[in-house]
Amino acid sequence: xxxxxxxxxxxxxxxxxxxxxxxxxxxxxxxxxxxxxxxxxxxxxxxxxxxxxxxxxxxxxxxxxxxxxxxxxxxxxxxxxxxxxxxxxxxxxxxxxxxxxxxxxxxxxxxxxxxxxxxxxxxxxxxxxxxxxxxxxxxxxxxxxxxxxxxxxxxxxxxxxxxxxxxxxxxxxxxxxxxxxxxxxxxxxxxxxxxxxxxxxxxxxxxxxxxxxxxxxxxxxxxxxxxxxxxxxxxxxxxxxxxxxxxxxxxxxxxxxxxxxxxxxxxxxxxxxxxxxxxxxxxxxxxxxxxxxxxxxxxxxxxxxxxxxxxxxxxxxxxxxxxxxxxxxxxxxxxxxxxxxxxxxxxxxxxxxxxxxxxxxxx
Numbered sequence: 001x002x003x004x005x006x007x008x009x010x011x012x013x014x015x016x017x018x019x020x021x022x023x024x025x026x027x028x029x030x031x032x033x034x035x036x037x038x039x040x041x042x043x044x045x046x047x048x049x050x051x052x053x054x055x056x057x058x059x060x061x062x063x064x065x066x067x068x069x070x071x072x073x074x075x076x077x078x079x080x081x082x083x084x085x086x087x088x089x090x091x092x093x094x095x096x097x098x099x100x101x102x103x104x105x106x107x108x109x110x111x112x113x114x115x116x117x118x119x120x121x122x123x124x125x126x127x128x129x130x131x132x133x134x135x136x137x138x139x140x141x142x143x144x145x146x147x148x149x150x151x152x153x154x155x156x157x158x159x160x161x162x163x164x165x166x167x168x169x170x171x172x173x174x175x176x177x178x179x180x181x182x183x184x185x186x187x188x189x190x191x192x193x194x195x196x197x198x199x200x201x202x203x204x205x206x207x208x209x210x211x212x213x214x215x216x217x218x219x220x221x222x223x224x225x226x227x228x229x230x231x232x233x234x235x236x237x238x239x240x241x242x243x244x245x246x247x248x249x250x251x252x253x254x255x256x257x258x259x260x261x262x263x264x265x266x267x268x269x270x271x272x273x274x275x276x277x278x279x280x281x282x283x284x285x286x287x288x289x290x291x292x293x294x295x296x297x298x299x300x301x302x303x304x305x306x307x308x309x310x311x312x313x314x315x316x317x318x319x320x321x322x323x324x325x326x327x328x329x330x331x332x333x334x335x336x337x338x339x340x341x342x343x344x345x346x347x348x349x350x351x352x353x354x355x356x357x358x359x360x361x362x363x
Contacts, residue, residue, distance in 0.1 A: 262276065
């Protein structure tokens with residue numbers, strides 16, 4: 001049969017090779033290109049099979065662990081662009097070299113997280129400021145492909161503000177969207193975007209913000225972020241990663257102590273954004289000044305805060321940082337261990353509406 005149909009034989013052989021590689025090959029835990037943890041092979045559970053959960057998770061596992069996945073993403077991107085499509089792998093190709101996340105509807109987790117944050121507001125024993133930061137497409141709607149029916153993040157944040165005590169920054173970001181406030185090929189805002197949030201926070205807390213020009217701004221070229229890793233566009237404009245490295249006394253992460261909050265070793269790797277705060281750590285402490293009665297700030301955050309915290313270090317003697325995605329302790333215990341002058345909760349819209357770890361706000 002295969003002698004008469006050699007193409008069929010090649011297809012069958014390639015399929016067998018790919019299946020064997022996926023089953024016997026090494027399972028990757030983390031993708032440095034996509035800057036995320038990959039789905040692992042799910043444990044076979046009869047109830048999950050009946051519910052259909054096991055099949056869905058196994059499909060995600062196959063997609064994440066597929067042989068030479070990064071190469072296939074690049075090939076798919078080239079074919080999509082050849083067909084004049086405006087997206088690849090969930091990422092939209094915008095104008096001026098911008099890449100945007102494609103968010104059409106709210107995740108079911110969003111309503112839970114809104115409830116968790118509302119409950120948390122009633123539990124805290126210090127002034128609490130909560131910020132939900134829009135993602136780039138919400139601030140640059142004029143750069144989106146025509147007809148992209150994306151979720152209106154600004155409208156939803158305004159709606160949520162009626163029940164939550166949110167500090168809004170979307171208005172200031174929109175008012176300044178002629179500037180570059182977000183990376184073109186990464187999901188984070190850049191240093192200019194973080195600075196705008198810093199000035200809004202200072203006004204809220206009765207502090208005087210320092211001028212942007214007064215900071216010693218450093219940069220690293222050739223930054224390709226998470227959107228690039230997902231979409232692998234055929235043409236891309238590299239971002240410039242800007243950062244400030246404030247003078248501090250110490251930065252404590254577990255049993256390790258550093259003299260800087262910037263991990264300069266990361267600047268020469270693919271994960272350049274991981275240089276901020278030495279990556280996303282569950283619990284860490286920045287000691288700016290050692291004094292008897294330090295002013296303290298508690299930041300409960302995702303990675304959007306990583307470029308904001310260096311600005312805030314100018315106004316507090318100590319900053320305790322909690323990332324619930326990597327934190328296994330008790331948030332209540334952290335809040336009771338010290339007295340805090342301010343508590344800041346900050347997450348970007350996409351993470352806030354999908355992060356199952358916000359349940360830890362209750363413990």
